Amino acid sequence: MCWHCGKPVTESEPLGRSMRCSCGKDLRSCRHCRFFLPGSRGDCTEPNAEKPADKERGNFCDWFSLDPKLRSQSPGQINEQGKAANARSAFDDLFK
Helix, strand or coil, rough: CCCCCCCCCCCCCCCCCEECCCCCCECCCHHHHEEEEECCCHECCCCCCCCCCCCCCCCCCHHHHHHCCCCCCHHHHHHHHHHHHHHHHHHHHHHC
C-alpha cells in the first residue's frame, strides 16, 4: 500500500523509477522498500545501499525490493488504512 494514500500497490516488479501511485507519489522509493526502517542508520537496513537524500522520491537503488507487507492486506487492514487515508485527506483539506 502506498505510504502516502494507503492504496494497495498492484503493479508487478520490477518497479520502474518513473512509476507512480494514483496519488502521484513515486512507488520505487525508500518508503516502499522492504529495507526501509526509520531510525536505523540512513533509515535503511541494507548495509550496501547508497543513501538517497529524499526517501520519498524515486531512486535507482540496486537493492530496492518492494515491501511484501504493501501487497498482502486483509480486508480489515485495508478498511482501517482507508479510514486513516480519508482522515489524513480531510486534515490536509483544512489547510488548502
